[in-house]
C-alpha cells in the first residue's frame with residue numbers, strides 16, 4: 001500500500017468536516033489538512049510543515065514546553081480532590097496548553113482554577129475537539145444523510161466547529177494586530193512564519209489552527225495516558241526510567257535540554273513500546289492510486305485500504321512475547337533487540353502524509369515522561385485498562401493514577 005502512495009497520498013476521512021468548511025468559503029479556503037487530497041493538500045502541507053516537522057524545527061519549542069510541563073508537574077502534585085482521581089482531563093489540559101504555546105503563541109492558562117470551570121474557554125475547546133472527533137467516524141461511514149439535511153450528528157459537529165472557529169478567529173486577529181509591531185530581530189514563531197508566508201492567507205491559517213486543535217489534543221492525551229499506565233503497572237520498568245531521569249536531571253526541577261533529550265534512550269524506548277501496544281490509530285488509511293496486489297489478491301485503484309498495524313504489532317511472529325510491555329526490545333545492543341520491519345510500527349503514519357507534528361508530539365511526551373518519573377512514583381488504582389476505537393483509540397476507563405512525591 002505504501003509503495004503505491006504517489007506524490008499526493010490520499011486518505012478518505014473527515015468528510016463531514018470537509019463539508020462544513022467548504023460550505024463556508026468566507027472563513028476557509030479548503031477542507032484543511034485532514035480531509036483534503038491532491039494538489040490542494042500538497043499546497044498547504046508543503047508550507048505548513050516547513051517550521052514544524054524537522055528535528056531542527058522542534059528544538060525551538062523545547063524550552064517553552066519544558067516550562068509548561070514543569071508547571072503541570074507541580075500542579076498534579078497537589079492533593080487530589082477525590083480518593084480515586086481520573087487524570088485524563090488534566091492530561092488534556094496539558095496538551096491544550098502546549099498546543100496553544102507552540103502553535104498559537106498564547107498561554108491559555110489551562111491549569112488555573114478559573115479555566116477548570118465548565119464554561120471556560122479551555123474547557124469548551126477541549127470539549128469541542130472531543131465532540132468533533134467523536135462525530136468523524138460515524139459521519140464518514142454509513143449513508144451520509146448529513147449531505148442532504150442537518151442530522152443530529154452533523155449539528156453536533158457544526159456547533160463544536162463554530163466554537164473552535166470563533167476562538168481561532170479571535171486569537172489570530174489579535175496576533176495579526178500585534179504582529180505589525182513586533183521586534184524585527186526576534187526569531188519568528190511558527191504562527192509568525194505562517195503569517196509572513198506569501199503562500200498562506202488568513203483563511204488557510206484559520207483552517208490549520210482548527211486542524212491542530214482537533215488533531216493535537218486527544219492523540220497526545222490518550223498516548224500519554226497509556227504510557228503512564230504502562231509505567232504504573234510495571235514498577236521495574238518505571239524504576240529503570242527513574243534511574244535514567246535521575247542521571248539526566250540533576251534536580252526534580254531541572255530543565256530537559258537538547259543534550260538530555262539525546263541521552264534519554266530508555267525513556268524514548270518506553271514511548272515507542274507504549275505506542276506499539278496502544279497506538280492511537282488502528283492503522284493507516286489510503287485510497288489506492290493504482291491497482292495493487294496484496295498477498296496475491298489484486299485490488300483495484302480507488303479502493304480504500306486500511307492497514308492493521310495495531311494487530312500486526314501484537315503478533316508473536318513479529319515481536320517476541322508480543323503482549324508484554326518491554327521497552328528493552330527497542331534498545332540496540334540489548335539481547336531482546338531485533339530490527340522490526342519498517343512498515344510494522346507506524347503510530348504516526350507513513351511517508352509524505354504522515355503526522356505533521358510527530359516530532360513535536362514525541363518531544364513533548366519524552367519531556368513529560370522524564371519529569372513525571374523524576375518527581376513522582378506513579379501507581380495505578382484501577383483495573384486493566386483497554387482501548388475503545390472511536391476515530392482514534394481512547395482508554396476504555398478513567399486514568400486512575402496516583403502520584404507519590406519522590407524524596
Ligand code: HEM
Pocket residue numbers: 011033034045099103211212213215216217219220223280281284285346347348349350351352353354355356357358361
Ligand atoms: C501521540 C500523538 C500523535 C499521534 C500518535 C498522531 C498520529 C497521526 C496519524 C496516524 C496521522 C495519519 C498519518 C497518515 O495518514 O499517514 C496523523 C496525521 C495528522 N496529525 Fe497527528 N498524531 C499525533 C499528534 C499530533 C499533534 C500534536 C498534531 C498537531 C498539533 C497533529 C496533527 C496532525 C495533522 C494535521 C495530521 C494530518 C496530516 C496530513 O494529512 O497531511 N498530530 N497523526
